[in-house]
Amino acid sequence: MKDVTNNFLETIEPVYTPGTIKFDFDKFDAAIQAAVSELSDEQLDNLEYNDIKMEFTRFNSLLTKLDEKRKGISKVYKNPLNEFESNFKSSKEPLKELIDKLRAKRDEIDEHHRMLRIDHIRSVFEEKCKMAGLDKDTFKEKYDGYSLKKYFKDRKIELKKETIEEIDALVLAEYDRIEEYKANIEMIEEQAIDYELPSDPYIRALQNGTPIVEILRQMKKDRDAALFWKQQVEAKRKAEAERLAEIEAIAKQSASEEIKAVNAETGEIIEDSKPVEEATSKSKEPYEVNLSLTFNGGEKQWHQFAKFLEDNFVNYEIL
Structure with missing residues (x-):
């Protein structure tokens, strides 16, 4: 590569030769203090209008003259600086353009090298994920971070030993996390x-970050609540069955007392009958009872009861 630099560009620099401005500030300050002390606030109150105008003109003229002199000196100093800055701005443009081109080229090469490092990082992570049985894109968001030069050997697309160890630790931690997650899922399913x-x-609670201990505790609470509810329902059902059985028993007893025995061959009613199971020789008059029954089991229960009455030859009338 041709060396486009030269000694002049490397050594040239602006040279400033300071000038000297002579002004006796000590005497200047003393004279101002003397003037101020001669014209105190009390003395100013005693001056005539014309005297005030005269003093104002005198001191204002002195200050104006000094300030004009300061401006003149300032120009002498500033003009060379302005001229230098203007010439420097114009002269440096070609060099600035060259620097910009070099910067762009440098950045292009740096980006190319960075992409090479990212490709290497990706291949390392994917290989280790494959060995661990993880999804190959598990650590995709970490590729950029590990593309920095500090993780690679100098001037090589090769990871440092400590970098590989760090990646191994990440993969192992993720493997352990997933295995623990699977075990927790299995535990929840078995418990369910x-x-x-x-x-x-x-x-879903586990997926949302709820600790497994809390989930298992909640499952036990839900199980206990469901069991309690089931027991309540069963107790209610049993009580209802017992109540219906009691009603049925009462109905059977009542029907037995009312039913007369019938001769199966002649159809003759045998007087003074006992319950259906055994006939007696004594006859009884028909016995009528007015009942109001409520069937908590609904219409089906009523049909069952009506069939029972009919099977036992009990006449009934719906009012």
């Missing part, structure tokens, strides 16, 4: 079967 609960709500 034991508790006769649906597993989906508790799996």
Whole structure:
């Protein structure tokens, strides 16, 4: 590569030769203090209008003259600086353009090298994920971070030993996390079967970050609540069955007392009958009872009861 630099560009620099401005500030300050002390606030109050105008003109003229002199000196100093800055701005443009081109080329090469490093990082992560049985894109968001030069050997697309160890630790931690997650899912499903609960709500809770200990505790609470409710329902059902059985027993007893025995061959009613099971020789007059019955089991229960009456030859009338 041709060396386009030269000694002049490398050594040239602006040279400033300071000038000297002579002004006796000590005497200047002393004279101002003397003037101020001669014209105190009390003395100013005693001056005539014309005297005030005269003093104002005198001191204002002195200050104006000094300020004009300062401006003149400032121009002498500033003009060379302005001229230097203008010439420098114009002269440096070609060099600035060259620097911009070099910067763009440098950035292009740096980006190319960075992409090579990212490709290498991706291949390393994908290979290690394959060995661990993980999805190959598990660590995709970490590729950029590990593309920095500090993770690679100098001037090589090869990872440092400590970088590989760090990646191994990441992959192992993720593997352990997933295995633990699978074990927790299995634990929830088994517990759900034991508790006769649906597993989906508790799996969603695990996916949303709820600790497994809290989930298992909640499953036990839900199981206990479901069991309590089931016991309540069963107790209510049993009580209802007992009540209906009691009603049926009463109805059977009442029907037995009312039914007369019938001769199966002649159809003759045998007087003074006992319950259906055994006939007696004594006859009885028909016995009529007005009942109001409520069937908590609904219409089906009524039909069952009506059939029972008919089977036992009990006449009834619906009012």
